[in-house]
Every structure is written in structure tokens, then in C-alpha cells.
Amino acid sequence: EFVCCRYVSKAAAKPQVEFDYDGPSMKTTVPGPRSKELMKQLGQIQNTGAINFFCNYEESKGNYLVDVDGNRMLDIYTQISSIPIGYNHPALLKVMANPNNLSTFVNRPALGILPPENFPDKITESLLSVAPSGMTRVQTMSCGACSNENAYKAIFIWYRNKERGQNTPTNEELNTSMINQAPGCPELSILSFMGGFHGRTLGCLATTHSKAIHKLDIPSFDWPVAPFPRLQYPLDEFTRENAEEEARCLEEVEDLIVKWRQKGKPVAGIVIEPIQAEGGDNHASPDFFRRLRNIARKHGCAFHVDEVQTGGGGTGKFWAHEHWGMDDPADIVSFSKKLLSGGYYHKDELQPDKPYRIFNTWMGDPSKNLFLSEVLNVIRRENLLEEVTRSGKALLNGLYELQAQYPSILSRARGQGTFCAIDAFDDATRDRILLKARDKGVLLGGCGDRSIRFRPALVFKEYHVNLFLNIFNDVLAQHK
Amino acid sequence: EFVCCRYVSKAAAKPQVEFDYDGPSMKTTVPGPRSKELMKQLGQIQNTGAINFFCNYEESKGNYLVDVDGNRMLDIYTQISSIPIGYNHPALLKVMANPNNLSTFVNRPALGILPPENFPDKITESLLSVAPSGMTRVQTMSCGACSNENAYKAIFIWYRNKERGQNTPTNEELNTSMINQAPGCPELSILSFMGGFHGRTLGCLATTHSKAIHKLDIPSFDWPVAPFPRLQYPLDEFTRENAEEEARCLEEVEDLIVKWRQKGKPVAGIVIEPIQAEGGDNHASPDFFRRLRNIARKHGCAFHVDEVQTGGGGTGKFWAHEHWGMDDPADIVSFSKKLLSGGYYHKDELQPDKPYRIFNTWMGDPSKNLFLSEVLNVIRRENLLEEVTRSGKALLNGLYELQAQYPSILSRARGQGTFCAIDAFDDATRDRILLKARDKGVLLGGCGDRSIRFRPALVFKEYHVNLFLNIFNDVLAQHK
Numbered sequence: 001e002f003v004c005c006r007y008v009s010k011a012a013a014k015p016q017v018e019f020d021y022d023g024p025s026m027k028t029t030v031p032g033p034r035s036k037e038l039m040k041q042l043g044q045i046q047n048t049g050a051i052n053f054f055c056n057y058e059e060s061k062g063n064y065l066v067d068v069d070g071n072r073m074l075d076i077y078t079q080i081s082s083i084p085i086g087y088n089h090p091a092l093l094k095v096m097a098n099p100n101n102l103s104t105f106v107n108r109p110a111l112g113i114l115p116p117e118n119f120p121d122k123i124t125e126s127l128l129s130v131a132p133s134g135m136t137r138v139q140t141m142s143c144g145a146c147s148n149e150n151a152y153k154a155i156f157i158w159y160r161n162k163e164r165g166q167n168t169p170t171n172e173e174l175n176t177s178m179i180n181q182a183p184g185c186p187e188l189s190i191l192s193f194m195g196g197f198h199g200r201t202l203g204c205l206a207t208t209h210s211k212a213i214h215k216l217d218i219p220s221f222d223w224p225v226a227p228f229p230r231l232q233y234p235l236d237e238f239t240r241e242n243a244e245e246e247a248r249c250l251e252e253v254e255d256l257i258v259k260w261r262q263k264g265k266p267v268a269g270i271v272i273e274p275i276q277a278e279g280g281d282n283h284a285s286p287d288f289f290r291r292l293r294n295i296a297r298k299h300g301c302a303f304h305v306d307e308v309q310t311g312g313g314g315t316g317k318f319w320a321h322e323h324w325g326m327d328d329p330a331d332i333v334s335f336s337k338k339l340l341s342g343g344y345y346h347k348d349e350l351q352p353d354k355p356y357r358i359f360n361t362w363m364g365d366p367s368k369n370l371f372l373s374e375v376l377n378v379i380r381r382e383n384l385l386e387e388v389t390r391s392g393k394a395l396l397n398g399l400y401e402l403q404a405q406y407p408s409i410l411s412r413a414r415g416q417g418t419f420c421a422i423d424a425f426d427d428a429t430r431d432r433i434l435l436k437a438r439d440k441g442v443l444l445g446g447c448g449d450r451s452i453r454f455r456p457a458l459v460f461k462e463y464h465v466n467l468f469l470n471i472f473n474d475v476l477a478q479h480k
Numbered sequence: 481e482f483v484c485c486r487y488v489s490k491a492a493a494k495p496q497v498e499f500d501y502d503g504p505s506m507k508t509t510v511p512g513p514r515s516k517e518l519m520k521q522l523g524q525i526q527n528t529g530a531i532n533f534f535c536n537y538e539e540s541k542g543n544y545l546v547d548v549d550g551n552r553m554l555d556i557y558t559q560i561s562s563i564p565i566g567y568n569h570p571a572l573l574k575v576m577a578n579p580n581n582l583s584t585f586v587n588r589p590a591l592g593i594l595p596p597e598n599f600p601d602k603i604t605e606s607l608l609s610v611a612p613s614g615m616t617r618v619q620t621m622s623c624g625a626c627s628n629e630n631a632y633k634a635i636f637i638w639y640r641n642k643e644r645g646q647n648t649p650t651n652e653e654l655n656t657s658m659i660n661q662a663p664g665c666p667e668l669s670i671l672s673f674m675g676g677f678h679g680r681t682l683g684c685l686a687t688t689h690s691k692a693i694h695k696l697d698i699p700s701f702d703w704p705v706a707p708f709p710r711l712q713y714p715l716d717e718f719t720r721e722n723a724e725e726e727a728r729c730l731e732e733v734e735d736l737i738v739k740w741r742q743k744g745k746p747v748a749g750i751v752i753e754p755i756q757a758e759g760g761d762n763h764a765s766p767d768f769f770r771r772l773r774n775i776a777r778k779h780g781c782a783f784h785v786d787e788v789q790t791g792g793g794g795t796g797k798f799w800a801h802e803h804w805g806m807d808d809p810a811d812i813v814s815f816s817k818k819l820l821s822g823g824y825y826h827k828d829e830l831q832p833d834k835p836y837r838i839f840n841t842w843m844g845d846p847s848k849n850l851f852l853s854e855v856l857n858v859i860r861r862e863n864l865l866e867e868v869t870r871s872g873k874a875l876l877n878g879l880y881e882l883q884a885q886y887p888s889i890l891s892r893a894r895g896q897g898t899f900c901a902i903d904a905f906d907d908a909t910r911d912r913i914l915l916k917a918r919d920k921g922v923l924l925g926g927c928g929d930r931s932i933r934f935r936p937a938l939v940f941k942e943y944h945v946n947l948f949l950n951i952f953n954d955v956l957a958q959h960k
Contacts, residue, residue, distance in 0.1 A: 051594070057584070114535050116534065138525060144841060153698055157698075160696075186697060201626060201681045201683055202629060217664075355527055355530035361562055
């Protein structure tokens with residue numbers, strides 16, 4: 001068995017995550033017999049085609065996910081990027097042990113009408129303590145899709161109020177809204193990007209364009225779809241070509257805004273991910289986002305940055321949009337996943353003029369905010385964003401080396417922090433590599449057509465990077 | 481102060497809910513000074529226009545909600561009908577005390593890919609143990625809106641697969657779906673009812689028609705809206721008139737199905753609540769639903785019964801549709817609220833043919849299923865559905881008496897179990913009554929234009945009914 005020597009010595013360094021295991025440990029191929037048994041059982045109840053295996057969450061710790069067959073895997077996918085500081089983190093277990101927190105778990109309130117006494121304090125110390133630049137307001141929601149759906153609604157309400165000026169809605173607007181017709185339900189649109197992913201409920205899905213299987217057979221809106229830059233990596237070696245590609249896309253954005261206005265379906269908002277994640281980890285430059293933000297401003301469209309997957313520290317900054325270096329990066333920023341429940345921050349002017357316009361029964365879940373407060377404490381106390389930056393550099397450098405070593409298998413290594421990806425030769429190769437890595441104790445995810453995405457927790461240290469690179473090297477060396 | 485003698489003796493009966501308080505206790509008008517202070521604080525972060533007051537959930541117990549000013553109110557609204565067995569129920573506190581459950585709270589999985597070992601067992605013992613007739617499959621989701629959104633998607637997928645027969649989707653379908661265009665994103669529709677409420681995300685909102693403020697300024701789909709029967713109450717005194725009204729509505733449903741098919745926007749599904757809740761507690765007869773279900777079958781539309789508000793026992797049966805007495809009541813039944821997280825049951829044929837068509841990161845929350853198992857145990861152990869039927873009769877009889885006593889204020893008392901409502905003379909009267917009742921220690925909700933809705937927990941006993949009727953009588957006697 002070939003082991004790449006460069007990583008061996010580093011891999012021997014002591015792990016710094018105290019509640020972590022010291023490495024993967026595999027008993028069976030994955031899924032093992034117990035997982036297969038459970039899959040059959042669950043198959044009576046649900047479509048199980050997407051299930052990887054069944055997990056033993058009690059035994060999982062830190063960066064390691066343990067399955068029901070006793071296999072322990074280094075988890076670089078973390079429940080689709082939604083476990084911020086690893087499994088069973090002691091700080092989170094402490095939240096559960098605190099009797100003062102019991103009632104928050106047991107009595108879920110309707111936050112929009114009857115919030116708990118500590119709600120303003122809790123969101124101040126949790127969500128607002130990491131608010132994006134220029135934003136002091138946050139609306140909590142239960143998941144990523146609801147966050148984006150409601151962010152779009154806030155955009156439409158804001159846009160129509162702007163058009164209406166000081167006037168109140170007409171009776172015609174009120175009456176036609178009840179039967180889904182204009183002018184009450186206006187023909188407004190949200191501009192999104194090919195390859196983007198913003199969720200799967202019907203409003204979100206109209207802005208999602210990553211895979212046909214997500215969208216096939218579902219009615220949609222006639223909303224404009226702009227090209228997202230297809231850049232060449234490493235970005236700094238192709239600055240001229242990439243700048244041209246970005247200019248082409250921005251030009252198309254402006255054309256679409258004009259065209260849809262002429263069609264009578266004005267673009268009320270533009271939604272974009274700082275890094276297109278599900279769509280294949282597609283990056284664009286800070287300059288692209290700055291210019292896009294200006295286009296939004298120029299045409300009176302709200303600028304919505306969807307940080308559902310990029311937010312929470314994986315890029316080495318808490319929000320990926322911080323890499324753009326702007327004081328006024330967005331009008332609305334949505335989040336979920338690593339923030340443990342959903343929601344969106346927004347500029348003051350994006351707050352609806354009346355209650356009950358943005359509303360539902362739960363509007364979030366205060367028990368998740370309790371955990372988030374602790375997650376943020378751990379991030380600060382342990383300087384996890386710096387750690388991510390450090391691990392991310394090691395990871396990306398390792399990927400560069402591997403793609404140099406295996407140019408017929410790997411290409412286009414890219415990333416920010418540990419939010420990295422690399423492309424395989426084709427989708428079949430990618431899928432084979434993912435399965436082989438899993439059987440050797442490394443859990444990874446795919447995205448786009450043929451990309452492998454890295455989404456470790458924020459406690460993924462250089463030690464873990466080296467551990468991964470060794471195993472990945474083995475997989476590649478054995479690949480035919 | 482006038483107290484209606486009829487209820488006094490009963491009100492003295494010993495409460496049967498052991499963890500309950502023995503009555504309301506008011507210190508201030510509501511909202512009190514501390515609530516007002518917190519409202520100002522939260523106003524810096526969110527629109528607080530819908531907030532009633534701030535709560536002390538630690539001190540709340542059973543049927544009583546305690547606010548931050550020390551006021552203790554008999555809660556007949558229960559967080560918009562979402563607290564099944566009262567506040568801080570000992571059975572739920574025990575879930576928190578069990579160390580075996582810790583990991584379920586701390587490690588939220590991506591259920592669609594990496595479910596916990598006990599997931600099949602847990603949903604079998606919780607959700608599937610109360611599955612509607614003819615359904616053995618359930619898809620969990622995080623909230624009511626996501627449940628309906630995904631139920632609609634399951635309907636569209638099923639409908640198109642039916643149209644397609646054995647054929648695979650064409651390349652044209654796959655390609656056009658990516659840019660929101662037909663045939664990949666087909667012009668299918670969901671038929672809904674005027675006055676219905678199915679959520680506020682864009683797909684759901686296209687089937688919601690309860691209040692203009694929910695829909696104004698939000699783009700929608702051109703989907704058909706049928707009239708919901710406007711019945712006269714008590715139902716058994718107006719059987720002939722009501723049957724005519726129901727026939728008129730059913731005829732309109734068939735006309736709309738034909739019309740929308742001709743328009744090229746075929747009706748793939750019909751969605752309806754067993755009792756229109758937000759829209760004003762509008763009832764229809766079992767015969768109406770049986771005939772509607774037949775119309776759906778005849779025209780090849782899926783029949784989706786939305787039990788988000790009616791489900792969970794408030795009508796005296798676990799599902800309100802059980803009152804129809806049908807073996808095959810629906811193709812899809814969605815739920816949330818009292819079931820503590822969302823989802824939908826469905827017939828086998830409504831399961832998507834491929835994985836990832838109905839999917840998102842969390843797809844529910846196993847920690848909520850833990851609580852639900854206990855809720856169901858308590859419902860069974862304490863025969864709560866029978867209790868609800870008993871309390872409901874007392875409540876409805878009390879409302880009949882009060883509307884006979886105050887005919888200029890109250891009318892149209894109606895209900896099933898404790899899922900009751902009564903109309904006030906107009907919306908201003910209704911709102912004044914709600915506020916007065918609250919200051920006397922009874923928390924109620926409004927719905928429709930001028931209705932008062934009753935949504936107590938399942939532990940709301942005859943004792944509580946009498947307590948309420950006494951206070952309500954006082955409010956009405958003092959009403960000018």
C-alpha cells in the first residue's frame with residue numbers, strides 16, 4: 001500500500017481537538033450489514049435512494065462520524081455542511097445539562113406573537129453578534145428554504161412599496177391578490193444564476209438551477225437566469241481570462257434586467273451565493289460581486305446574498321461575503337445549516353411595513369439559538385476562524401500537489417478556508433473515488449457534475465488535513 | 481360583577497390536570513410594563529406589530545401561560561394551536577432528563593442521507609402509529625409550509641409520471657426545466673378554496689386565500705380558486721340549505737377543473753382543510769368531503785387534506801378527516817403544529833420515483849419526534865381524545881347558551897371537539913372582546929373577519945371549560 005511520505009510526519013502530530021478520536025477505523029465496507037438491514041426497514045416508509053448509511057450519533061465525536069456497523073469515518077461533509085463544531089461537542093452537551101434551558105426545548109413558542117422573555121437578549125448575543133456589515137435586523141425562520149422564501153417576500157413587499165410611494169394599496173390590489181391575479185399579485189421576478197442553489201420550495205426552486213432532477217415536473221415562474229462566471233483555476237493564474245468571463249456575465253445580467261422590465265416582470269431582487277455550492281463550487285472574484293452589487297443598486301433591485309451553505313465560518317471568515325471587503329455588501333443575507341436554524345438579516349428598509357406580512361407559526365426555534373450561542377463562544381474562544389484559514393491552506397496546497405501528481409484524475413482544485421473542492425475526470429470517476437475514500441474511512445460529498453466538495457467542521461485541524469491527504473493519496477494511487 | 485351561576489358549581493370541581501394551576505391570576509393589564517419594555521428592545525431588531533406579550537415559559541404550566549409581568553392566563557390559543565398537552569408537561573421534561581436522548585438534540589442529522597439508527601423505529605412508534613387510513617408512508621419536514629410545498633411537489637411529480645407513462649423524461653424536458661420553462665416546468669395547478677390557508681411560502685401562498693395582507697405584492701400562480709361552502713349553523717338545523725350550498729360549490733369545483741384543463745393548466749391536485757381555520761373556522765359536511773374526494777378521483781387529481789391545524793386531536797379524533805368515516809379519505813395528508821414538526825403521509829403511488837426529488841438538508845428534526853412519541857403516549861394513557869370530546873361538548877353547549885343570552889354580540893357557535901369558534905357582531909367587537917378576556921385571564925385567538933377561535937391543548941378539561949365560560953360571561957355582560 002502506497003503512502004505519500006510528505007504527510008506521514010505531520011499526521012503523527014497530536015490532535016488538538018480533545019473530544020476527538022485519533023483516526024478512522026473501518027470494520028466493514030459501507031454501507032455495512034446493519035445499515036442495509038435498516039435501509040430495508042426504512043424502505044417500507046420512505047424512498048431511501050439517497051441514504052448513505054445509518055449513523056450512531058451517540059458514539060460520533062468531533063470530526064468523526066460513527067456508523068451502525070462500528071465504522072468510524074473522518075467526516076469532511078458534516079451533514080451537508082451543517083455541523084459547525086463537530087459531533088457531541090462538550091459545549092453543546094452542557095447546554096442540555098443546564099436546567100435553566102429545559103423549558104426552551106419543551107415549550108416551543110409562536111415567536112411572532114408570544115416570544116420568551118430572553119428572546120431579544122438571546123438573538124442579540126447569538127445571531128446579531130455576527131450580523132453582516134450594515135445590518136442590525138434579523139428575522140429567524142426554521143430552515144434554509146423558508147429563509148429564502150421569506151427573504152424574497154420581503155424583497156417583493158419592499159419593491160412594491162417603493163413603486164407605490166406613500167399610497168396605500170388600492171381595493172383592486174387587495175381584491176385581485178385574493179385570487180392570485182395582478183395587480184395584487186404582481187408579475188415581479190428574482191434574477192438568479194445558472195448553477196445556483198437556493199432551496200427547493202416553489203419560490204426558491206424558481207431560482208435554483210443546479211440539477212434538472214430538482215426542478216423537473218414542478219411548475220415555476222418565468223424569472224430571468226443569468227450565466228455565472230465559469231472561471232479557470234487557480235484564480236490568480238488566469239486573472240485576465242477570468243475578468244473577461246465575469247464582464248460577459250455582468251453584461252448579461254444588465255441585459256436581462258432591462259429585458260424583464262420590458263416584459264412587464266421587473267426584477268425586484270438579485271439572489272446569489274458567494275460560492276455556488278451545490279452547483280459545483282464555482283467561485284467569482286470580489287470585483288465581480290462589487291460590480292454586481294452596483295448593478296443591483298443602479299436598477300433598484302435588492303441584492304440578496306444567500307449564505308446558507310457558505311455562512312458560519314467555513315471560508316475562514318464568518319460570512320463568505322466578507323472576503324469582498326465591502327461596507328455595504330448586501331440588502332439581505334440569508335443563512336441556515338451551520339447556524340443551526342434559518343433566517344435572514346436585512347437592511348432596515350427591507351422590514352415589512354405591517355405585521356403578519358412575514359409570519360408563520362414558529363418563525364424559528366429558540367432551542368437552536370441556545371446552541372448557536374455556544375457555538376459562537378467556542379468559535380471565539382478557540383479562534384476557529386484562524387484555524388480554518390490555516391487548515392484550509394494546508395488542504396488546498398495538498399490538493400494542488402495531488403492534482404499535479406494525478407493530472408489525469410484531478411483538476412481545478414479551488415477553495416477559500418476549508419470550503420474547498422476539486423474536480424474528477426468525469427462523474428463516474430468522482431463517484432468511484434467518493435466510495436473508495438469512504439471505505440477507507442473518509443466521508444466526502446459531491447457537487448456539480450464531477451466535483452468533490454470539502455465541508456469539514458470548524459474543528460478540522462491541520463492534523464486532520466494530513467490524515468485525509470494520506471488516505472486520499474492511497475485512493476488515487478489505487479485508482480485505475 | 482356578574483357571574484353566571486350555572487357554571488359556578490362546576491367551576492369548583494377539582495382540576496384533573498395535576499401539573500396545572502388552579503386558575504388565572506392577573507397582576508396588570510396585558511401587555512404589562514415588562515412586556516412593553518421588551519417590545520421596545522425587540523423593536524430594534526424586528527417588526528413587533530404582531531406580538532401580544534412576552535412569556536415566562538419556565539413558570540407556565542398545563543393550560544396556563546404566564547407572562548413576564550406575572551400574569552397567569554388560561555390559554556385557549558396554545559401558540560396558534562401548536563402545544564398538544566400543555567406547558568412543561570412532566571412527560572416531556574422526562575424526555576430531556578433521559579441521557580440516552582442527549583445526542584438526538586445535539587447532533588441534528590441530514591435525515592435524507594445519514595439517518596440515526598433509531599429513525600425507522602422512532603417514526604414507526606410516533607408518526608406511523610397515528611397514520612391516516614390507507615397510508616403507511618410518511619415524509620418528515622421541518623414546518624407546515626415546507627410540508628405543503630413538498631406535498632405539492634410530490635403531487636406534480638406523480639401527475640407528470642402518470643401522463644408520461646413508462647417513458648423517461650425527454651432531453652427537452654430536462655433542459656427546459658433548468659430555465660423554468662415548459663415542458664420541463666409544466667403549467668400544472670393545484671385547486672384550492674377561497675378562505676383556505678395552507679402556508680405562506682410562494683407555492684403554499686398560491687393556495688392560501690384567507691386575508692389579502694398575506695398575499696399582497698407577492699407573485700403567484702394562475703391556479704383555480706373554488707368557493708368553500710358558507711354554511712349556516714348549527715349544521716343540523718339547516719341541512720337542506722347547507723346541502724344546496726355544498727352542491728353549488730362542488731359544481732364550481734368541477735367547472736374549474738374542466739376550465740383549467742382547457743386553459744392548458746391541468747389541476748394535478750386539490751388541497752383542502754377539513755375545517756378552514758385561519759379563514760374563519762368554516763365547516764363542511766362529511767358528505768361534501770366524500771363527494772369532493774370522488775370528484776378528485778374522477779378527474780385524476782390527487783386529493784390533499786391539509787391537517788396542519790386540525791390534526792393532533794383537537795376535534796376529538798386524531799385527524800379531523802376521521803369524522804368523514806371514509807376508508808380512503810385522501811392521497812396525501814399534511815401535518816405540523818401539534819405534531820411538533822411537519823411532514824405528510826401519502827399513498828404509495830405518491831412516492832417520487834427517484835431520490836433527491838423530495839429532499840432538503842434536514843428533512844425534519846428527530847428531536848421533535850422524541851417529544852411526539854411521548855405526546856402520543858400521554859394521549860393514549862389519559863384517553864385525551866375522549867376528554868376532548870367531553871370538554872368540547874361542554875364548550876359548544878356553553879357557547880350556544882351564551883349566544884342565546886347575547887344575540888346582539890354573538891352568533892354562529894360551531895365546532896368539533898374543542899376545535900370551536902363563535903362569531904362576534906363585527907371585527908371591532910371581536911377584537912375588543914379578545915382584549916377584555918385577556919385582561920381577565922383568558923387567552924383566545926381570532927380568525928376570519930370576526931370569529932373567535934378556541935384552540936386549547938388536549939388537557940383542557942370540563943373544569944377549564946366552565947372556568948372559561950364564567951369569565952367569558954363576565955366579559956360579555958360588561959360589553960357595551
